[in-house]
Amino acid sequence: MMIQQSPILSVENLNVSFEGARGIFQILEGVEFSLYPNEILALVGETGCGKSVTAKSMLNLIPQLSRRRTGRVFFNENDLLKLSNRELRQVRGRSISMIFQNPQSSINPVFTLGEQIFRLIRMYLKDEIDRLRKQQNLKEKAAVRRIAKERLAEVGLTETDRLLKSHAHEISGGMAQRYKIALALLGSPAVLIADEATSALDVTVQAHILKLLKKMSQKKGTAILFITHDLGIAAQICDRVAVMYSGRIVEVGPTLDIFQNPLHPYTRGLLQAIPKLGEDEKLVPITGMIPDLADPPTGCRFHPRCDRQMDECCRKRPSYCSVTRTHTVACYLYS
Amino acid sequence: MTSNALISLKNIKTHFPYKKTLTGKAVSWIKAVDGVTLNFFAGECLGLVGESGCGKSTLGRSVLRLVPVKSGSITFDGEEIQDLNDHELRRFRPRMQMVFQDPRSSLNPKMTVLQILKEALFIRQELPKNEYLESAVQLMNMVDLRPEYLFRYPHEFSGGQQQRICIARALATEPEFLVFDEATSALDVSVQAQIINLMDALQKKLQLTYLFISHDLSIMEHICHRIAVMYAGQITEIQDAKALFRSPQHPYTKALRDAVPIADPTRNYDLASLKGEVPSLLNPPEGCRFHPRCEMATELCKHEPPKMENLKSGNWVRCHHHDKMK
Numbered sequence: 001m002m003i004q005q006s007p008i009l010s011v012e013n014l015n016v017s018f019e020g021a022r023g024i025f026q027i028l029e030g031v032e033f034s035l036y037p038n039e040i041l042a043l044v045g046e047t048g049c050g051k052s053v054t055a056k057s058m059l060n061l062i063p064q065l066s067r068r069r070t071g072r073v074f075f076n077e078n079d080l081l082k083l084s085n086r087e088l089r090q091v092r093g094r095s096i097s098m099i100f101q102n103p104q105s106s107i108n109p110v111f112t113l114g115e116q117i118f119r120l121i122r123m124y125l126k127d128e129i130d131r132l133r134k135q136q137n138l139k140e141k142a143a144v145r146r147i148a149k150e151r152l153a154e155v156g157l158t159e160t161d162r163l164l165k166s167h168a169h170e171i172s173g174g175m176a177q178r179y180k181i182a183l184a185l186l187g188s189p190a191v192l193i194a195d196e197a198t199s200a201l202d203v204t205v206q207a208h209i210l211k212l213l214k215k216m217s218q219k220k221g222t223a224i225l226f227i228t229h230d231l232g233i234a235a236q237i238c239d240r241v242a243v244m245y246s247g248r249i250v251e252v253g254p255t256l257d258i259f260q261n262p263l264h265p266y267t268r269g270l271l272q273a274i275p276k277l278g279e280d281e282k283l284v285p286i287t288g289m290i291p292d293l294a295d296p297p298t299g300c301r302f303h304p305r306c307d308r309q310m311d312e313c314c315r316k317r318p319s320y321c322s323v324t325r326t327h328t329v330a331c332y333l334y335s
Numbered sequence: 336m337t338s339n340a341l342i343s344l345k346n347i348k349t350h351f352p353y354k355k356t357l358t359g360k361a362v363s364w365i366k367a368v369d370g371v372t373l374n375f376f377a378g379e380c381l382g383l384v385g386e387s388g389c390g391k392s393t394l395g396r397s398v399l400r401l402v403p404v405k406s407g408s409i410t411f412d413g414e415e416i417q418d419l420n421d422h423e424l425r426r427f428r429p430r431m432q433m434v435f436q437d438p439r440s441s442l443n444p445k446m447t448v449l450q451i452l453k454e455a456l457f458i459r460q461e462l463p464k465n466e467y468l469e470s471a472v473q474l475m476n477m478v479d480l481r482p483e484y485l486f487r488y489p490h491e492f493s494g495g496q497q498q499r500i501c502i503a504r505a506l507a508t509e510p511e512f513l514v515f516d517e518a519t520s521a522l523d524v525s526v527q528a529q530i531i532n533l534m535d536a537l538q539k540k541l542q543l544t545y546l547f548i549s550h551d552l553s554i555m556e557h558i559c560h561r562i563a564v565m566y567a568g569q570i571t572e573i574q575d576a577k578a579l580f581r582s583p584q585h586p587y588t589k590a591l592r593d594a595v596p597i598a599d600p601t602r603n604y605d606l607a608s609l610k611g612e613v614p615s616l617l618n619p620p621e622g623c624r625f626h627p628r629c630e631m632a633t634e635l636c637k638h639e640p641p642k643m644e645n646l647k648s649g650n651w652v653r654c655h656h657h658d659k660m661k
Contacts, residue, residue: 260600
């Protein structure tokens with residue numbers, strides 16, 4: 001982990017809200033985090049806490065209808081939120097790419113896998129095609145095919161000839177996710193966002209995909225924002241962990257610190273609620289429920305469920321305070 | 336745990352027709368459950384684990400006779416139920432119930448919670464009108480929901496509360512045996528812990544027998560007494576839950592265990608992995624069904640299907656080379 005470096009992506013005070021039938025839903029409330037080159041950052045939290053909205057609103061993938069968004073997302077000194085759609089298209093896929101939860105449904109079912117990867121290669125890798133044509137004296141089509149097969153082999157796919165002719169429904173979930181990773185890495189992005197990329201897969205397949213992502217990140221220096229609800233994954237492959245609760249990041253720190261010395265009461269609650277292999281402690285669930293986003297609790301949004309709440313908690317939102325140089329928490333217990 | 340088996344399965348096979356001729360005669364079968372022998376002891380929680388598509392849900396449904404079982408024998412409390420017809424089965428239905436993965440889609444959106452519970456209570460016995468309400472309130476208390484929620488509709492509840500309603504409905508017929516088919520997989524960790532604790536408390540209170548189907552090994556180890564591992568339609572290993580993870584006897588169990596990411600960064604996770612994919616149930620590999628993915632496979636494994644061997648009490652394994660497991 002290279003904290004000394006400047007962040008490749010930094011999100012500052014990101015707010016997103018939607019207008020619904022019951023009023024305004026404040027989905028994100030001042031989200032702040034930074035992603036450094038070469039690191040894997042886990043964004044963990046429960047359903048509906050805004051993990052996916054964070055990722056999607058950075059790339060403007062949420063329809064604008066009835067949505068309000070303020071804040072800044074800096075990437076290469078550009079504020080992504082200020083870019084036009086045309087400018088964003090240069091960023092998506094080339095600089096920041098994304099893989100989604102359900103691989104089979106994020107592949108176009110009408111075209112073969114080959115047609116889809118060839119199109120992207122022609123878009124992103126013009127130089128490499130030209131190089132191959134000159135050096136190996138290949139036709140354009142053959143060059144594209146050669147690159148496709150190389151890239152698919154890189155993510156551990158075999159029988160690439162057959163694969164290029166298949167459609168999305170003919171391959172298994174694990175293969176589809178590998179294929180999507182190959183597509184996402186085609187443009188050599190600096191940042192890869194994996195939104196619950198392994199949640200729909202079996203544990204054995206998941207292990208392969210995690211290993212692959214880690215290897216790719218080390219080999220190509222890609223920074224990964226890994227969105228997950230599985231603390232096990234965060235513990236095992238990520239360098240840093242950001243814990244999110246109801247639209248806010250409540251704690252960020254190096255993985256070891258988060259798991260061995262969790263500070264925020266919510267992080268502690270989460271860690272007590274998961275069964276651990278080989279240990280026989282009774283599970284302690286967090287009492288209460290996720291807040292209603294149309295009418296969120298005032299102050300710290302976790303205070304109604306918190307066992308250590310104080311008077312200040314319901315008055316004002318706690319600001320971030322750094323407990324160590326790398327470990328930050330938003331809770332009045334530490335300020 | 337007492338030693339008498341509440342339910343025992345002997346060599347049951349559930350095959351689904353895959354291709355049919357013009358006259359409707361099946362020519363190839365998907366062998367979802369292919370020769371499973373298993374006992375459920377009264378008061379225990381038996382876990383069933385395996386990758387998706389290995390037939391674990393079908394096995395759960397076969398036990399309840401919700402899918403047509405092709406052959407084998409199922410005895411419930413000493414009585415053979417495999418060859419009973421639907422009408423004769425009605426006597427047994429209230430005694431075994433099921434809770435499904437997605438609570439939202441297993442509750443009728445047009446009925447209030449009271450109506451949902453009333454339907455199930457009616458199966459047990461016909462009660463006078465006011466007594467339904469009383470029994471329903473009792474059920475709500477049992478699953479830690481407020482009685483005034485009885486007049487609400489399913490969409491007004493969160494996922495965890497909906498799962499509690501499903502459990503209350505299953506308990507309404509006073510069953511002895513409950514099948515939980517991935518019942519906690521759709522829930523968040525903090526809610527999941529609540530449901531698991533509830534299941535645990537109910538089992539102790541009502542002396543229930545559970546079949547807990549899941550792919551999440553860490554939860555299984557937590558609530559199950561014994562765990563059966565399933566691979567390609569067959570049981571490959573049965574062992575005491577704690578021992579299963581400490582000393583797996585089958586290479587597949589070991590691979591499954593090693594693939595689970597543990598929420599402890601100090602523990603080394605080698606992302607050890609199983610190569611290949613789950614075999615097709617239409618045409619499972621010859622010999623040991625696991626051999627194409629197994630590191631220990633020998634010539635013997637390719638031709639000779641291993642038999643279930645009893646190693647010590649309650650520990651069964653289907654592997655030629657189990658003695659080589661560390």
